[in-house]
Amino acid sequence: MLEIRITKRFAEGEREFVMESECVCAPGITILFGASGAGKTTLLDCVAGLGSPDAGRIAVGNRVFFDCEQGLNLAVQRRGVGYVFQDLALFPHLSAEENIGYGLSGKERTTRTGEILESFSIAHLRKRKPREISGGERQRVALARALVIDPCVLLLDEPLAALDAPTKSKMINDLRAWNQAHGIPIIYVTHSREEVFALGERVVVLENGKIVAQGTPHEVMTAPRQESVAQLVGFENVFDAAVVAILEYRGTMRCRLAGSKVELETPLVRVKSGSSQRVGIRAGDILLATIRPQGLSARNVLPGRVLSLEERDMIVVARVDCGVDMTVHLTLAARDVLELQPGREVWLVVKTHSCHVMAK
Amino acid sequence: MDWQAFWLTIRLAVVVAAVLTVVGLPIAYWMTYSRWRWKFLVEAVIALPIVLPPTVLGFYVLVALGSHSPLGRWWQALTGHTLAFTFTGLVIGSIVYSLPFAVQPFAAGFAAVDTRLLAASATLGASKLRTFLRVVLPLSVPGLITGVVLSFAHTMGEFGVVLMVGGNIPGVTRTVSIDIYDRVQALDYGSANQTALVLLGISFVAMCLVYGVNRRVWVWWK
Numbered sequence: 157m158l159e160i161r162i163t164k165r166f167a168e169g170e171r172e173f174v175m176e177s178e179c180v181c182a183p184g185i186t187i188l189f190g191a192s193g194a195g196k197t198t199l200l201d202c203v204a205g206l207g208s209p210d211a212g213r214i215a216v217g218n219r220v221f222f223d224c225e226q227g228l229n230l231a232v233q234r235r236g237v238g239y240v241f242q243d244l245a246l247f248p249h250l251s252a253e254e255n256i257g258y259g260l261s262g263k264e265r266t267t268r269t270g271e272i273l274e275s276f277s278i279a280h281l282r283k284r285k286p287r288e289i290s291g292g293e294r295q296r297v298a299l300a301r302a303l304v305i306d307p308c309v310l311l312l313d314e315p316l317a318a319l320d321a322p323t324k325s326k327m328i329n330d331l332r333a334w335n336q337a338h339g340i341p342i343i344y345v346t347h348s349r350e351e352v353f354a355l356g357e358r359v360v361v362l363e364n365g366k367i368v369a370q371g372t373p374h375e376v377m378t379a380p381r382q383e384s385v386a387q388l389v390g391f392e393n394v395f396d397a398a399v400v401a402i403l404e405y406r407g408t409m410r411c412r413l414a415g416s417k418v419e420l421e422t423p424l425v426r427v428k429s430g431s432s433q434r435v436g437i438r439a440g441d442i443l444l445a446t447i448r449p450q451g452l453s454a455r456n457v458l459p460g461r462v463l464s465l466e467e468r469d470m471i472v473v474a475r476v477d478c479g480v481d482m483t484v485h486l487t488l489a490a491r492d493v494l495e496l497q498p499g500r501e502v503w504l505v506v507k508t509h510s511c512h513v514m515a516k
Numbered sequence: 517m518d519w520q521a522f523w524l525t526i527r528l529a530v531v532v533a534a535v536l537t538v539v540g541l542p543i544a545y546w547m548t549y550s551r552w553r554w555k556f557l558v559e560a561v562i563a564l565p566i567v568l569p570p571t572v573l574g575f576y577v578l579v580a581l582g583s584h585s586p587l588g589r590w591w592q593a594l595t596g597h598t599l600a601f602t603f604t605g606l607v608i609g610s611i612v613y614s615l616p617f618a619v620q621p622f623a624a625g626f627a628a629v630d631t632r633l634l635a636a637s638a639t640l641g642a643s644k645l646r647t648f649l650r651v652v653l654p655l656s657v658p659g660l661i662t663g664v665v666l667s668f669a670h671t672m673g674e675f676g677v678v679l680m681v682g683g684n685i686p687g688v689t690r691t692v693s694i695d696i697y698d699r700v701q702a703l704d705y706g707s708a709n710q711t712a713l714v715l716l717g718i719s720f721v722a723m724c725l726v727y728g729v730n731r732r733v734w735v736w737w738k
Contacts, residue, residue: 201635204635204639205638205639206635206638206639232635232638232639233638233641233642233643234641235639236641237639238639239635239636239639241632241635241636243632245630245632245633245635245636246636247633247636247637247650247651248655249654249655258637258640258642258650259640259641259642301640302639305640305641
């Protein structure tokens with residue numbers, strides 16, 4: 157069990173950043189989720205001992221790493237924390253084998269390095285330098301180097317960010333298997349939604365140095381009430397909105413999007429009529445039609461005009477002006493069948509429950 | 517050409533470069549990683565010989581080594597003679613004179629090593645010394661070579677400090693640049709030219725080595 161309770165203050169020019177976080181990580185994977193600059197790496201560095209908090213306590217079971225009141229701050233070297241850095245930080249002048257064996261000494265070095273090279277299926281790379289192997293292989297070497305020292309906590313700072321999907325899922329499987337065998341607290345930093353759902357038993361959401369939500373991925377990610385979480389979760393469309401009518405008997409309310417005449421029907425949440433809120437809509441939840449659709453259950457049908465179309469990976473990102481600037485995701489096929497072009501008149505269809513009302 | 521002066525100068529430059537490597541590495545380490553607020557003062561002092569006239573530096577070294585200073589008196593009590601006008605005195609003067617030429621490239625080499633690598637080394641349990649020996653040093657080889665070569669070459673060609681501290685004693689303190697000066701004074705341009713050419717050649721080779729290593733023309737260290 158890893159307990160973290162830290163306060164750390166940074167002053168950068170006139171901007172002050174205060175990190176104030178408290179969480180408990182059980183053995184298993186805890187996802188640390190947050191935008192860049194939220195303080196994720198700072199938190200990991202404090203656990204590893206690379207940075208010192210101003211106050212608080214960090215402990216794994218009965219091993220205390222840091223305790224401000226007792227004036228205790230265990231040196232990095234003696235913490236036994238496995239850390240896979242965002243840029244991996246492999247030693248460029250050492251081979252894969254030497255990198256992995258770096259934290260070991262004596263006889264153990266040869267035997268354990270050999271074992272882990274085999275079990276990570278990278279034995280054929282043992283003599284190669286980091287620059288001579290692929291990104292995925294480098295990632296495995298970095299993970300092996302952190303695990304071979306038998307750490308009591310494992311910290312992973314966006315370890316899969318640079319990998320393609322198949323390599324990613326292989327790494328996730330390796331990590332899962334290792335986790336089952338060893339059962340130590342693992343903190344896994346990411347800002348990818350897929351990784352959160354693929355890996356997480358628990359998610360902690362960090363924003364501006366503070367933990368704003370925690371729970372299972374489903375709890376945290378599907379019904380976000382914090383806007384910060386919402387943006388991280390991937391609402392491409394977030395609008396300021398005023399509640400104009402509360403329709404209690406229908407379980408809905410109407411919100412007018414700021415700076416426009418657009419009104420959306422949204423699910424009912426506990427807010428006052430007239431209060432200002434935010435509404436988030438995922439770009440993938442919006443339907444697009446070239447003629448006004450009829451006989452639909454969806455309550456929001458808005459006329460608009462296509463501003464731009466941009467192909468990105470395997471989707472088309474359309475910007476549509478419907479009184480507000482709305483981002484819509486389409487498949488390539490949908491674009492072709494509808495013969496969409498900039499300037500084209502369209503209708504946007506949004507279900508009531510695709511409109512997420514959030515506290516401002 | 518005065519071979520005695522030549523070999524004396526080589527011996528001086530080798531000793532100075534060796535001492536500066538031993539002394540310069542910890543200073544450069546401290547300069548790179550210390551977060552002391554007044555560090556810049558130390559950096560300024562170490563860099564002084566770059567801009568200070570060699571005669572000024574030589575004058576102060578001479579005074580510091582002489583029998584009126586504590587260091588000079590201590591040395592005299594220990595050995596029975598003063599440090600001024602000896603080879604040892606010359607070595608001390610040259611070390612001060614060439615210090616920035618060793619320390620600055622070393623420090624630049626260390627600073628170019630990604631601090632995340634040092635962090636990684638620490639999380640893997642390595643002490644600061646081990647991290648220095650296994651990560652920092654191997655990754656700053658170009659800086660190390662630059663520092664050693666520059667301090668060697670700089671000592672080879674020094675004139676003002678030698679003249680102030682060492683005088684002109686054949687076989688003891690008479691270096692090649694003093695030799696060149698003497699020949700010119702004696703209007704012996706022929707042999708002055710010979711010696712000057714040798715120094716020019718050595719300096720050129722030294723500079724080629726420095727730039728070649730830093731441009732990674734030769735990479736034999738990894």
